[in-house]
Amino acid sequence: MSNIQDVAKLSGVSVATVSRTLNNPEVVSEKTRKKVLKVVEEINYYPDSLAKNFRTRKTYMIVVLVPDIANPFFSRVIRGIQNTAHLNNYSILLGDTQSQISIEESYAKMVIAKQADGIIQLSAHFPLKDEMLKRYSHEKLPIVNICECLDGDIVPTIQLDNIGAAKTMTSHLIELGHKHIGVVTGPAKSPLTKDRLAGYRLALEEAGLSFDDNLIRTGDFSVKSGRDTADEFLGMSQVPTSVFCFNDEMAMGVCQRFKEAGISVPEYISVAGFDDINFASLHSPSLTTIRQPAEEIGKAAALQLYNILRGIPPSERHIVFPFDLITRDSTGPARKS
Amino acid sequence: MSNIQDVAKLSGVSVATVSRTLNNPEVVSEKTRKKVLKVVEEINYYPDSLAKNFRTRKTYMIVVLVPDIANPFFSRVIRGIQNTAHLNNYSILLGDTQSQISIEESYAKMVIAKQADGIIQLSAHFPLKDEMLKRYSHEKLPIVNICECLDGDIVPTIQLDNIGAAKTMTSHLIELGHKHIGVVTGPAKSPLTKDRLAGYRLALEEAGLSFDDNLIRTGDFSVKSGRDTADEFLGMSQVPTSVFCFNDEMAMGVCQRFKEAGISVPEYISVAGFDDINFASLHSPSLTTIRQPAEEIGKAAALQLYNILRGIPPSERHIVFPFDLITRDSTGPARKS
DNA sequence: CTGAAAGCGCTTACAG
DNA sequence: CTGAAAGCGCTTACAG
Structure with missing residues (x-):
């Protein structure tokens, strides 16, 4: 379509002035500005971003x-x-x-x-x-x-504040009387896993509870990994009384598997998530979780x-x-x- | 950083040849090509997209x-x-x-x-x-x-095929014995509402059931609008035996409200959704819905x-x-x- | 197969 | 406040 030259010609000014009118209007006289803007309007001129970006390096x-x-x-x-x-x-x-x-x-x-x-x-x-x-x-x-x-x-x-959040969630469970709290983490190498696990340990320490490595299971933030670890928890000689999952999807996976196994949440076992995704509140039971802004x-x-x-x-x-x-x-x- | 000129100089060819080597290698002799690519590699040359896009108008x-x-x-x-x-x-x-x-x-x-x-x-x-x-x-x-x-x-x-999908869902409900099928549509002006409503009517006609305008409620595809219409259905003198929602979120909203009102799905009332979002299968009860590819x-x-x-x-x-x-x-x- | 040169549509010192 | 001109880094006919 039309370019800056057309606008310049039609308004009887230089391309430099057209450019200034569009980018630094305050530096152009009002009369010129009006003249140029009128033409811009009339011929529906849109500056070519391709050229502009190229020129300005942005x-x-x-x-x-x-x-x-x-x-x-x-x-x-x-x-x-x-x-x-x-x-x-x-x-x-x-x-x-x-x-x-x-x-x-x-x-x-x-x-x-x-x-x-x-x-x-x-x-x-x-x-x-x-x-x-x-x-x-x-x-x-x-x-x-x-x-x-x-x-x-x-x-x-x-x-x-992942450490603080995981500590708070863990303390919440401890206050409810939980002493065997299973965990479904994210991938082992994820900093989220590391931080949230640190928060979990802090809460245990604060409450004088011992850390049991066997209660920690590695997930991958998918629903399926939640389902899979649910089976592992159920297979333990001492089934934990609660499971803290490092995201809501895994918590839902855990719940789903528990439901299939005829185990009630939270009566037999509590489940907590992380993130507070939209569906956390629509889930049955609605999920206790950490809301991230x-x-x-x-x-x-x-x-x-x-x-x-x-x-x-x-x-x-x-x-x-x-x-x-x-x-x-x-x-x-x-x-x- | 470096530009096409640098590459040209260092490999002893023209910028045109560098350009060709990168964009039309088959048109350049193997010897030249190798020479140029070696330099490109060495100085870690990346063509400037800003210039390239400007030039090619793409x-x-x-x-x-x-x-x-x-x-x-x-x-x-x-x-x-x-x-x-x-x-x-x-x-x-x-x-x-x-x-x-x-x-x-x-x-x-x-x-x-x-x-x-x-x-x-x-x-x-x-x-x-x-x-x-x-x-x-x-x-x-x-x-x-x-x-x-x-x-x-x-x-x-x-x-x-929105018409076909809505018709199929409605027929599914009719086969289950439903004669009063409530509907929660999308916004009135949405083509989706129009098409899905058309499918609904087709199924009713095919089954010889009459269309009842009172059963049609307008939603906006949000969970909340599902919740709100749920109340409307419950307030009817003859509560429908099923509700077909034009997306899953509204179906979840409807279910949530029914649950709060102590009404069981699907025993008292069936609820169907549309889209098959991820959480449809995790929902309790899991949602009957239309899967879109x-x-x-x-x-x-x-x-x-x-x-x-x-x-x-x-x-x-x-x-x-x-x-x-x-x-x-x-x-x-x-x-x- | 290769090079010299024009030119894409802008912006921006520089000069006035 | 305004204009002439250079130039951003490429691509692409054109010529050889």
Whole structure:
């Protein structure tokens, strides 16, 4: 369609002035501005972003790397990111990685190739680390790692107080009289697993209860892994009186299996989750869980990256968000026996 | 970092040859190719997409306009889109519109401004219609409308056989002896509501049952609207023996309210959903519903748009996908009375 | 098979 | 406040 030259010709000014009118109106005289804007309106001129981005070296795109977009917790985080990004004129480039490193890398390349300005990474990886560190200084590295975060100070992070949340949930169960609390963790190498397990141990210690390694089972955050570990708990000589799952999906899987086995939750065994996804409250029994401020985390991430991209180093490089313990029907007093 | 000139200098060829080596290797002699690729490797050269896209007038970005990314059905569709798009070197620009026209339009502008090549639209709108029609011919209009589709042939569409699906679900209930089947629709103006209602009526007609307008309640696809209509059904002089909800969330809302009112599903009243979201099978009772091939729909959409962008007009402009009736525990024989 | 050169549509010092 | 001009890093006819 029409370009900046057409607008210039039709309004009898130079392309420079058209450009200024559109990008720095205050620097142009009112008369000129009006003349130009009228023509822009008339011929329905839209500046060519391809040219503009090329010229300014910016894309106004942010890659969001998420292990699985169909995960309801992640999708809330993404909504938070996108709302805030959009307000600042940035768009979200969705990178559903299915946890595959090669896919993560192919998206990270987009930053190097200037198809995107930065990355918000929802898992504890740093794709193309060497390449990125070579190209950006510590301060300007356009990456924000959220939800499941790398240790150290290599990238800015934003996450829940996972230790505190797991400690609080465990204490909640202890207060209900539970002494044998099974756990279904995430993948062994996940920082989430490490932190939440640490919180669990802290609560036990505080209550003077001993830690039993046998009660700890490794899941992978899927419903199925919850189902599978449920069987393991039921097979124990001393079946735990409660199970703390490190996300809601696994808690639902555990509940489902218990239901099939004719075991009642929470009468015989309590089950707790983590995240407070939408369906946690619709579940039967409704799930006791930890609420994460998902949208706020997303919002904070977008803001953090936005600042980095504008050259403003974040005042806090590692933000920790508070949680809420949500008690519902899936946890109750420990059974006698 | 380094640009195509650096590569040219270091490998002793022209920039044109470097460009060809990277984009049309077969046209370059093997010797030259090797020389160039070696340098590319050595200095870790990544072509500048900003320049490349500007030059070629392509962005390899597709805007996906979705009313709500946190909706689990939509997120599966998006996953399908993104997987297929990624295979064809396209990336997804996520546009969570919250059903706001202004947000839809701001994303649609990205296509006009060449920040994206095309749009996949998950609701029955056509943002910036006049502007788009002015700029593109019927054949080349880079839009694919899926899931909830506009009537007519203005844009290519991909959707479920909604009429057939609703008819099948209704027939399923009729076979179970239900004669008073309540319905919770989507918004009145939604084509989904219209089509599914048509399917419902077809099934009634086929069974010789009369259509009762009073049994039709308007929802908005939210859990809450399900809850609200549940009360309306319970307040009727003749409470229906089953309720067919036009999505799973509303079915869950209906069930939740029934549960609170001490009414058992499916013994007193059957409840059916639509979509078969992940949690439908985890729900208590597990939901009878219609499975939509969400990822395939997304995949087909990505393919359709890909062809349009390559200048290949789709062989079918309006694709209809088959459904599956999934019978679970939330529907059963109609109660006597 | 390769190179010289034009040009994509903007923005931005620089000069006035 | 405005204009002439350079230039961003590529691709692509065109010529050889």
